Amino acid sequence: MTDSKPKSFGRKSISASLKPRELMTNAPNLFGVWTASVVTLFPEAFPGVLGLSLTGKALQDGRWQLHTTNLRDFGDGKHRNVDDTPAGGGAGMVLRPDVMGKALEHAAGSMHRAAPILMMSPRGVPFTQRMAQSLAEGPGMTMICGRFEGLDQRVIDHYGITEVSLGDFVMTGGELAAQAMLDATVRLLPGVLGNADSIEEESHSNGLLEHPQYTRPAEWKGHAIPEVLLSGHHERIAQWRLEQARDLTRTRRPDMWAKVADKD
Incomplete structure (x- = not known):
């Protein structure tokens, strides 16, 4: 006879709080406010740490706003596939251009036309304080959180996407890198820091x-x-x-x- 009770392995059950998400889901779309739009397979990861401390207060006060686009919503077929095997062979999978294109066009609906599109990528140009300052002086930015082996190059070329890297290392996805870049940029917006x-x-x-x-x-x-x-x-x-x-x-x-x- 087997024991039907679930076994304990000495680990606590941890669930994410929904409160930080409320800073985004319950907020109206504000005209003329610095805006970040993030295309990601994991929208539940946002705002994450950005919902805390000074960036979180600034988000709540409407000094900046954050939107997410779930890439999976634009996936192909019954299983909402977003990737496929690399042309020419090779390991891993590549994000499809048709899927990402539809997601970007959807995200563009809430963005200023002058806002750049950035993609987190280990082969990108280094992210610097000067870049953060330049981004803070603009209307906002759209950010693509990469996954797998990367994104079809045709999307990068078609939309003029700038690939940006936090450093000479590889992560499983671009979500953490996007949050780090947003933190560095948002803190430079007027009124976010108490002591300029x-x-x-x-x-x-x-x-x-x-x-x-x-x-x-x-x-x-x-x-x-x-x-x-x-x-x-x-x-x-x-x-x-x-x-x-x-x-x-x-x-x-x-x-x-x-x-x-x-x-x-």
Whole structure:
């Protein structure tokens, strides 16, 4: 006789909260507001961390808006297929152009005509702070979350899609990369950060890594805050921070330092 009761393997049951999704599903389509439209096989992944903290508050306050398009809705046949085998052979599957094309045209209905289309891709151009600033100054962007071996090149060529990469590594899909890019961009929108001056002083804003930061207590486990930071002498503090930023950049990011050195 077998035991009909479900066995426990010592794992907790975890279910996703629907509350962050309400920031999107219950919100009206706002005219003239910076908009992100995401084409994905996993719309339930959004807003994810974007629904928390400052980006979540800004989303709730209507400083930006987020739409998702479920690629599966435009799939082919009974099983809503979105991919097929690579032409010429090879491993993996490729997202179909007819399916993605219909999804993009649907997503375009909520987007400004000048908004670029980006696709998360390990072969894309590197995403940078400068790119985030440029995107924040525009009307928004449409983002394609890649899967499998990629997207049929004809779609990329036809719609003028820009492939963008977070770094020299490969992920299972573009959803996490899209959220990271959105976070970096949305925080630059007017009114999202409480202190706009912090944007000008942080890493990558001026081509340098940010200087070290300290706060109270003045001494902790035998380590003291550098005396210059307690001097009240603003010019000396600014000079110290610049020197620290330059030293850190030279040591940790020689690629960045080479560009700074060329300007000196």
